[in-house]
Amino acid sequence: MQFKIEKKLKDSLGRVGVLETPHGVILTPAFVAVGTKATVKSLNPDQVKEAGVQVVLGNTYHLYLQPGDEVVRDAGGIGRFMNWPGPTMTDSGGFQVFSLGAAYGKDMSKVLKITDSSLLIPERFDDSDAPRLAKIGADGVSFKSHLDGSIHYITPEKSIEIQHNLGADIIFAFDECTSPAEDLKYQTEALERTHRWAERSLIEHLKLGGEQKLFGIVQGGREESLRKQSAKIIAETNVNGKYFDGFGIGGSFAKEDMSTAVKWVNEILPEGKPRHLLGIGEPEDLFMGIENGVDLFDCVLPTRLGRNGTVYTKNGKIIMTNKKFRDDFTPIESGCDCSTCSPRHGGAGYSRAYVAHLFHGKEMLAGTLASVHNLHFIVNLVKQIRQSILEDRFFEFKKEFLDGYLKG
RNA sequence: GCGUCGGUGGUAGAGUGGUCAAUUACAACAGACUGUAAAUCUGUCGCCUUCGGGCUACGUAGGUUCGAAUCCUACCCGACGCA
Numbered sequence: 001m002q003f004k005i006e007k008k009l010k011d012s013l014g015r016v017g018v019l020e021t022p023h024g025v026i027l028t029p030a031f032v033a034v035g036t037k038a039t040v041k042s043l044n045p046d047q048v049k050e051a052g053v054q055v056v057l058g059n060t061y062h063l064y065l066q067p068g069d070e071v072v073r074d075a076g077g078i079g080r081f082m083n084w085p086g087p088t089m090t091d092s093g094g095f096q097v098f099s100l101g102a103a104y105g106k107d108m109s110k111v112l113k114i115t116d117s118s119l120l121i122p123e124r125f126d127d128s129d130a131p132r133l134a135k136i137g138a139d140g141v142s143f144k145s146h147l148d149g150s151i152h153y154i155t156p157e158k159s160i161e162i163q164h165n166l167g168a169d170i171i172f173a174f175d176e177c178t179s180p181a182e183d184l185k186y187q188t189e190a191l192e193r194t195h196r197w198a199e200r201s202l203i204e205h206l207k208l209g210g211e212q213k214l215f216g217i218v219q220g221g222r223e224e225s226l227r228k229q230s231a232k233i234i235a236e237t238n239v240n241g242k243y244f245d246g247f248g249i250g251g252s253f254a255k256e257d258m259s260t261a262v263k264w265v266n267e268i269l270p271e272g273k274p275r276h277l278l279g280i281g282e283p284e285d286l287f288m289g290i291e292n293g294v295d296l297f298d299c300v301l302p303t304r305l306g307r308n309g310t311v312y313t314k315n316g317k318i319i320m321t322n323k324k325f326r327d328d329f330t331p332i333e334s335g336c337d338c339s340t341c342s343p344r345h346g347g348a349g350y351s352r353a354y355v356a357h358l359f360h361g362k363e364m365l366a367g368t369l370a371s372v373h374n375l376h377f378i379v380n381l382v383k384q385i386r387q388s389i390l391e392d393r394f395f396e397f398k399k400e401f402l403d404g405y406l407k408g
Numbered sequence: 409g410c411g412u413c414g415g416u417g418g419u420a421g422a423g424u425g426g427u428c429a430a431u432u433a434c435a436a437c438a439g440a441c442u443g444u445a446a447a448u449c450u451g452u453c454g455c456c457u458u459c460g461g462g463c464u465a466c467g468u469a470g471g472u473u474c475g476a477a478u479c480c481u482a483c484c485c486g487a488c489g490c491a
Contacts (some may be wrong), residue, residue, distance in 0.1 A: 032443090034443075034444065035444095036443095036444050037444085041444075041446090041447075042447070057443075059443080059444080062444080062445095089443095091443050092443090094443075095443045095444090096443095096444095096445090098443095099443090099444080099445075100445065104445080105445095107440090107449090107450090109441075109442060110442065110443080111442050133445075146445040147445085172443080175443095177443075217443090248443075250443065251443095255442095276443085277443090278442095278443035279442055279443035279444095280442055280443085281442060282442065285442075297442095297443095298442095298443060299442050299443080300441085300442070300443080300444045300446090301441075301442055303444085304441060304442090304444065304446065304447095304448085305441065305442095306447095307446080307447045307448080308440085308441065308446080308447075308448065308449085309447090310440090310441080319438085319439080321437090321438095322437090322438080323436090323437070323438095359447095360435095362447080364447070366447080367447045368447095371447095
């Protein structure tokens with residue numbers, strides 16, 4: 001894996017780069033499609049490719065439980081297994097520490113809306129009795145499988161071992177994604193744990209061969225001091241002079257704090273290595289991240305929103321099941337050249353009315369068509385942002401796009 | 409014509425004297441979703457409302473009762489059986 005910066009965005013941390021992996025080149029900034037269980041939900045690789053996706057991200061926890069990382073290894077690695085010839089990444093399972101732990105059974109996401117004042121209470125409320133499928137232990141996390149209830153203890157070493165079996169081009173250190181509801185004391189403890197786990201991940205990775213592909217993950221919640229401390233420690237973590245090959249920026253933010261948190265971190269991380277803002281991907285977040293030095297994003301929103309009936313347009317998101325679309329025979333977005341909206345193979349393209357009909361009829365194709373459009377929309381947006389930096393018109397493009405998108 | 413069973417909110421279908429504006433499901437309408445426990449979840453779903461409540465409703469019309477979707481009578485409609 002090799003990363004080159006081609007151009008920097010003036011007066012900011014932003015940059016355009018090229019990331020070379022064993023399975024192909026990723027032009028950055030880039031949006032990574034999430035394919036948790038070695039599939040981008042409802043899409044086949046041709047559709048993923050046609051949406052413009054360059055790289056797909058699978059998940060350690062999910063693939064370890066099913067079908068098992070050894071099966072994926074024996075298949076020839078995640079890319080071969082899922083018939084995706086391009087670059088791949090795997091997340092370490094660190095997010096499941098949150099989603100199956102503190103967030104389990106709760107209406108909580110990693111991006112906190114500042115209006116949720118109940119989650120901003122200063123003291124950590126003790127909800128350790130609350131049911132959860134992930135329990136944090138001394139040197140790892142005990143997961144109770146959401147599939148069959150079996151118990152699995154994932155340590156940093158185990159996560160790295162699994163990821164080596166999965167065989168992606170880029171892998172992540174095992175971390176603890178904390179809940180945005182945690183207080184400073186807990187965030188501090190968790191951060192120390194994540195830092196210890198980072199070093200152990202690196203040690204194990206080197207033990208298993210140590211090709212250049214392991215990203216360390218910066219945490220620290222919403223706290224400036226913790227974010228900066230974490231960036232410094234993760235950047236400096238090394239074993240016999242071997243450092244992380246790139247960085248993930250993980251954990252929870254208040255939406256309003258996201259830009260400062262990313263900036264704090266990227267001002268400290270070494271410039272020459274790629275940075276991946278984990279799990280973030282609303283259009284306004286992409287501009288923010290890129291302007292602040294992020295090279296890679298992944299997010300479930302394009303596919304999840306798509307499956308659930310919401311699609312992106314340059315004038316904002318729309319819900320396809322709304323009554324007004326039942327007889328709207330225009331495409332989801334006029335001028336969009338995704339394979340849902342644009343004429344292909346002699347057809348005229350799918351209309352809003354048709355997609356709405358498929359959703360109402362609970363047809364599988366509904367989620368596919370909407371996911372194709374959404375993935376194309378987001379991936380293409382990042383490409384356009386990249387191009388705007390190359391052409392020295394990033395800020396103009398940002399204003400033009402967000403004016404339409406947020407006010408539409 | 410006789411007999412039996414049945415007619416409940418957009419639909420299916422609970423309820424068989426008070427706690428029923430009526431369980432539930434579906435449909436409808438609106439919303440949520442940020443390293444995927446998610447093709448999922450939430451809310452509304454008779455009319456009006458100053459959100460306290462008010463009004464009209466369980467085929468139709470009467471009746472019994474303090475009180476009826478629930479009991480009685482007649483009628484209308486449907487299914488089945490016998491003629």
